[in-house]
Amino acid sequence: MEQNITFRPKMDDELQAIDNKVLSMAELVETQILNAVKAIKEKDMKLARDIIDGDEEIDDLEDKINNDCFKFLATQAPLASDLRYAISIMKMIRDIERIGDHCVDIAKFAIRLNDKEYYKELIDLPRMAGMSTQMVSDAIRSFVDKDLRLARRVWKKDDEIDELYKFVLEEQLGVAGSEPEKAECAVQFAFVAEHLERIADYATNICEETVFMLEGKDLTKI
Amino acid sequence: MENKFTVRGLNLYYGDFQALKNINIDIPEHKVTALIGPSGCGKSTFLRTLDRMQDTVEGARVEGQILFDGEDIYRRDCDVIKLRKKVGMVFQSPNPFPKSIYENIVYGPRVHGITEKKKLDEIVERTLKEVALWDETKDRLNDSALGMSGGQQQRLCIARCLAVEPEVILMDEPTSALDPVATAKIEGLMHELSKKYTIVIVTHNMQQAGRISDQTAFFLLGELLEVNPTDKIFSDPDNIKTEEYISGRFG
Ligand SMILES: Nc1ncnc2c1ncn2[C@@H]1O[C@H](COP(=O)(O)OP(=O)(O)O)[C@@H](O)[C@H]1O
């Protein structure tokens, strides 16, 4: 069989390697989101501590990918979509790294809430966690698969999570205002909801990177 | 990682003129090493010391040591013919013989004693596939090589070099006579070839060195100023002169 010589095998190999690392980083952070809320719901302190410890791996991957991109820019002198790709990746992994930080914050709430009696069963927070995890996962997928439609869909999904966040916030603050013995717990739940809402915001940032990479345009301006 | 070549304290003189000054470098196996530097700094001279082509230059004198697979190639009893079989060279402008495509490739193997038609056919097919020329040429192997495009001729010259099953391929500005598309094809080829062969390439095109090589050596006025992994040299070179050259401040 004739060797299939592409014009830029080395460049493509390097891009593939970067993509793979980004996907590993995404997988780690998605697990962190789900586990963070699980740690709260199930008062699982070991899980909470694992999340806090696990952040280091995400930070390391960010450094590695940054370094790869830096070297890619230096040696391959990429242009056009390749250039946008490298720049987008560098921004995107910052967003992913920040999502990781939010997970650590949520895990700390799990530790703080450990000795509190929950006044209700947690339903909306796990739902928000599920939604934001899905958004993060789809956003990164849209980037790696260069899927513009998926990026747009995820971007719009942010409204739904904003709605849910507002609902949770009003509910918790209502409880906090009227029933002082539940106030501490309710306020902490509200903070957790805020972190999850921020995570979804980062997912939309990632979608914007996808659009920028594919079209050179800013999603917010179309 | 194994080193294919280990060069220690290499000096080269053309008469009184010292063209290479105390060169020390390791050339790792199955990697692409790029030699860069301004014109006249000694890149081609150094490349030619690796297969002892320098011996053919009148008045050239070599000092120091070059180990190939651990054996000193400048010791008196070194078998230069055997060395050149293992270390092939591809030149700047494609130089196929004025013969058929087929004859160009089987020339080397014949010199080395292979005469069986079936064996030679196999070599032609294997090497043309390795340089991604097979599909384009399999129906016209008896056509003259001179009828091919420049890029095809250069790939044929690489195939010719591969026909004697070398371990190292030396290339002296192999794309400088080619158009951008043909250049890109050769660059793509080099990445593939480096999985099987050790490649040392002289290039005056810095971007090319960045794109294709694993290690880069920067020469200036006969000295090897810096050798480092290519990503290091291109992002954060150790030597200020390298920095100035890479960033286009002189050249
Ligand atoms: N056969 C030769 N006789 C005398 N001087 C030579 C010969 N070949 C090259 N030189 C000189 O040696 C130096 C290095 O040349 P060369 O290796 O061709 O440099 P490069 O390949 O980096 O352009 C130059 O100054 C050149 O003029």
Ligand SMILES: [Mg+2]
């Ligand atoms: Mg030269």
